[in-house]
Amino acid sequence: MLSTHGFALQETAGGRVNVAPGIAAELAAAAVSPDQVLIQKNGKTIVAPIDKIDPNTVELACDDTGCVLIADDGNSRNDINLGFEHHEKNIP
Numbered sequence: 001m002l003s004t005h006g007f008a009l010q011e012t013a014g015g016r017v018n019v020a021p022g023i024a025a026e027l028a029a030a031a032v033s034p035d036q037v038l039i040q041k042n043g044k045t046i047v048a049p050i051d052k053i054d055p056n057t058v059e060l061a062c063d064d065t066g067c068v069l070i071a072d073d074g075n076s077r078n079d080i081n082l083g084f085e086h087h088e089k090n091i092p
Helices: 025-029
Strands: 032-034 038-039 044-047 056-065 067-071
Touching: 025 032, 025 056, 025 067
Parallel strands: 038 067
Antiparallel strands: 032 038, 038 044, 056 067
16 A cells, blocks of 8 residues: 555554644654654654654655654645644734
């Protein structure tokens, strides 16, 4: 089964783990414990400390079983929308 990014995921997280307030939604979706996430690079999946991941350098890849973090590929057309909207405040 191919992921949202067109390649197979080796292992995924279900995103049903409670993480600390303020953790980026993408990191939370790839969490396997309150302080660890799954990252896939070069076909290998590793468990990494959530506080060591810069959310600006990764994005989610998902399939029917869950999600994993991958390096941000710079293509916003394949980014996963987690249902959160960003609203800019109108400053007079």
